[in-house]
Amino acid sequence: MKIFIAVSWLCTLGLAFFVGSHWHxxxxxxxxxxxxxxxxxxxxxQETAVSNEPTIIIAATEQKLEAKQSTxxxxxxxFKGVYDQDFASIAFAYNLITNxxxxxxxxxxxxxxxxxxxxxxxxxxxxxxxxYASIAPYKALTxxxxxxxxxxxxxxxxxxxxxxxxxxxPILALNWYNVNKEELSSRFxxxxxxxxxxxxxxxxxxxxxxxxxxxxxxTELALAMSGITMNLKESADFINLLEKTAYLDSSSAKxxxxxxxxxxxxxxxxxxxxxxxxxxxxxxxxxxxxQSYIVTDASNAANWYMTRAESDRLEARADKIIxxxxxxxxxxxxxxxxxxxxxxxxxxTKKLLLKATYTDPSFVTNNLHLLTSxxxxxxxxxxxxxxxxxxxxxxxxxxxxxxxxQKEILKFETAxxxxxxxx
Numbered sequence: 001m002k003i004f005i006a007v008s009w010l011c012t013l014g015l016a017f018f019v020g021s022h023w024h025x026x027x028x029x030x031x032x033x034x035x036x037x038x039x040x041x042x043x044x045x046q047e048t049a050v051s052n053e054p055t056i057i058i059a060a061t062e063q064k065l066e067a068k069q070s071t072x073x074x075x076x077x078x079f080k081g082v083y084d085q086d087f088a089s090i091a092f093a094y095n096l097i098t099n100x101x102x103x104x105x106x107x108x109x110x111x112x113x114x115x116x117x118x119x120x121x122x123x124x125x126x127x128x129x130x131x132y133a134s135i136a137p138y139k140a141l142t143x144x145x146x147x148x149x150x151x152x153x154x155x156x157x158x159x160x161x162x163x164x165x166x167x168x169x170p171i172l173a174l175n176w177y178n179v180n181k182e183e184l185s186s187r188f189x190x191x192x193x194x195x196x197x198x199x200x201x202x203x204x205x206x207x208x209x210x211x212x213x214x215x216x217x218x219t220e221l222a223l224a225m226s227g228i229t230m231n232l233k234e235s236a237d238f239i240n241l242l243e244k245t246a247y248l249d250s251s252s253a254k255x256x257x258x259x260x261x262x263x264x265x266x267x268x269x270x271x272x273x274x275x276x277x278x279x280x281x282x283x284x285x286x287x288x289x290x291q292s293y294i295v296t297d298a299s300n301a302a303n304w305y306m307t308r309a310e311s312d313r314l315e316a317r318a319d320k321i322i323x324x325x326x327x328x329x330x331x332x333x334x335x336x337x338x339x340x341x342x343x344x345x346x347x348x349t350k351k352l353l354l355k356a357t358y359t360d361p362s363f364v365t366n367n368l369h370l371l372t373s374x375x376x377x378x379x380x381x382x383x384x385x386x387x388x389x390x391x392x393x394x395x396x397x398x399x400x401x402x403x404x405x406q407k408e409i410l411k412f413e414t415a416x417x418x419x420x421x422x423x
Contacts, residue, residue, distance in 0.1 A: 014114075043279040072111060072165065074096060075097065076081040076124055078093055080091070080120050080126050087124065093127055094127060094130075097128060098128055100131070102114055102135055105128065105135075108128060109129075112124065112125050113274075113405050117149055119150075121155075122153050125157070126156065126157070130160050130164070133163075133164035134164055135164070137164065137165035137167075137173075138153065138161075140160070140161040140164070141158065141165065142162035143157075144157035144161055158184070159190065159194050160369065162176065163195065164203075165195075166196040166198035167201065170195070170198065170203065170207070171206075171376075174195055177191060178213070190223065193223045193226045193230070195224075195227065196223075196226075196227030196228050197230040197231060198227075199227075200228045201231055203276055204228070208244050208245060210224075211224055211228075211245060211248060215248055215250060221252055221253050222252045225252075225253045225257060226256050226260065229257055229260035230260075233265075234265075235268035235269070235271075238265075238268075238269075239272060242254065242257055243379070252310070254288060255288045258285075258289055258292050259296075260366050261293050263296055266297065267298070273285060273289060286305075290304075291324070292319065293305075295324075298324075298325050298328070298336075299336060300338055301321075302325065305317055305320075305321060306340075314342050318343045321333075321336075322337070322348060323353060326356050327355065327358075330352065330360055331354040331357070331363065334367065346371065349370050349371060350376045350380065352377070355372070358379065358387060361391075364380060365384055368381065368384075374405075377405065379411060379412075381399075381403050381408065382408055382409045382411075382412035383412075384399060384418065385399055385409045385412075385413070386413070
């Protein structure tokens with residue numbers, strides 16, 4: 001998600017998702033209007049158990065909207081075609097919608113029905129659906145299923161409705177997800193996280209109990225667990241969750257908890273780990289912590305991981321740090337390598353530069369001089385050329401012309417071609 005809303009009412013995962021990762025620049029309004037007119041409303045399948053819900057039939061004509069400065073007019077004027085919303089405007093609009101009667105809310109939704117698939121109106125629609133779902137989540141879900149066909153907007157709207165439904169009737173919301181999850185556009189969407197986040201707010205132990213249903217699917221289990229961790233802040237809460245979910249015997253679930261804990265309180269996580277007895281499979285837990293910590297705070301994670309290593313394992317641990325870090329921030333990783341005194345700095349530098357050729361060949365070219373061995377420079381130069389060749393033949397040729405390792409580059413290219421022909 002690209003947009004994180006710092007207002008309490010927008011902490012609902014569904015709305016954050018809806019207005020975040022799926023908020024994109026629209027096609028022309030004229031093209032989209034023709035598309036809406038040509039497309040009949042989508043009728044949910046029988047499995048959704050919502051097809052018998054009455055259609056909203058409340059007149060809200062454009063003439064009436066033009067006759068007065070309605071709430072809907074104000075909200076549309078603030079957000080139509082605007083892709084960088086400020087918090088003050090969002091809070092103001094939400095307060096307007098919150099104070100509306102259900103009748104007025106439905107009237108405005110009836111108007112928005114014609115624009116339900118228009119990205120220019122998706123932020124406005126998300127605000128209205130979030131409010132409607134707070135009152136009647138089942139009906140809000142029906143509105144989304146009957147009127148939204150754009151896969152991204154539809155998925156976000158379903159997420160809003162199910163998250164609110166999970167606050168009121170968590171088991172029913174979860175049952176709907178389980179029946180209909182194959183109809184959703186992606187297994188990696190955050191709908192399950194939203195359901196479990198809201199279920200845990202209502203009944204934490206019940207949410208933990210339902211994790212058992214997803215123990216055979218690592219992805220779904222991680223999504224469900226991430227929802228439960230969303231409301232946790234204190235170390236005692238994370239420890240309690242680790243203890244209560246130990247029965248799952250899942251590294252995926254445990255990793256999700258540790259990752260959330262590290263984001264909330266890295267010191268508390270590391271203090272807890274340091275006090276674990278060796279008999280609790282401590283080395284495996286250490287690896288799970290490192291894999292999450294290197295993502296949130298690479299420098300401190302690397303230092304922590306190295307200080308815990310025996311002398312004969314320092315090189316292997318440095319290699320693993322480089323594997324994780326080189327793709328996200330090669331420059332920071334290189335500075336870290338340069339400060340290490342207990343490893344072979346030249347081999348570590350070469351490994352890092354070789355990894356970085358895939359993502360930042362310019363960075364590697366500028367740091368090629370750090371390698372003292374001509375053989376190492378030649379190896380890395382060949383990889384730089386190979387990457388540049390895929391990006392731009394002109395850039396690759398310029399690099400080749402300026403390189404003192406042309407013979408080695410050609411030899412590598414020949415070997416790669418022969419290998420490819422054998423496959």
